[in-house]
Amino acid sequence: MAESVRNDPQEEEKKRKEEAGFPDSAPVYRDEARHKQSALYEQIAAHGPFQYDPGADPLYGITRDRYVQQGRMAMKDSMGQAAALTGGYGSSYGQAVGQQQYDAALQGLAELVPELYQTAYERYQDQGDALQRQYELLGRQADREYDRYRDELDDWQQERAWQQDREDTAYDRAADAYSRLYALIAATGYVPTEEELSGAGMSQEAAEALRYEYLRQTGQLPPTSGGDSGGYYPHSSAKKLKLSDVEKAMDGVKHSNRQKELFESYRDAIENGKAGFTLQELNQLFRDHHWHS
16 A cells, blocks of 8 residues: 655645745845946046037037138138239238238137037036936936835745745644544544545554554454464555654654653564564664654
């Protein structure tokens, strides 16, 4: 007959959590937005105070080229007009007039520098404002990420506590079922069903050992061949008792005075060839668990 194995409440809960998608480990705070915000802060710090260098201003360069071209054209026209007045010959007057027109064009460029300065300053301000807005947006995003992480952590902790409570309840229920079934067999020689053994987490061999002890104490053991009056184990011809069965049975009575009687029944089982362990192994098991025989 197949051995009945106790249903492990923790394994059942683990399977249920896996099916429900519940993680075994706590959620991790990634703080990606906070890292981006820190990197952006470095950009803001590097932005520095405003400084205007016309030579480094692309807009100034474009404007200067235009004004220089216009000045040269005005200079050329003026010199051409002066030459026409002198019969086509150049003169110092024509050169002076042309230079005057060229200088006037460049003076217009110089007058534009304050305007270009203001444009560059506004552009600087806009860039700084954009960086600040992005920094604040990342800060709000980081706060939301942290709040979401806290919510997930709280949910996980509550679920974990609920799962632990379920596991504790299932374990207590199984232990209680084991104790009740143990007491029933030990007191009456009751033969449990497979369902009862499974619910209590008791093996078939452990139940047979208890029933054997009951029959032995009540003098109901049938005679066996060879004159051995203590060799009756229901279904024991198929399997021998294991140390794991002993351990389970002894755990069920560790707070009662049944340990000595159960130890004696296991010793009888060894003498009658119904156990898959030696007396030395049985004694060692009792010593390891601080049981008293």
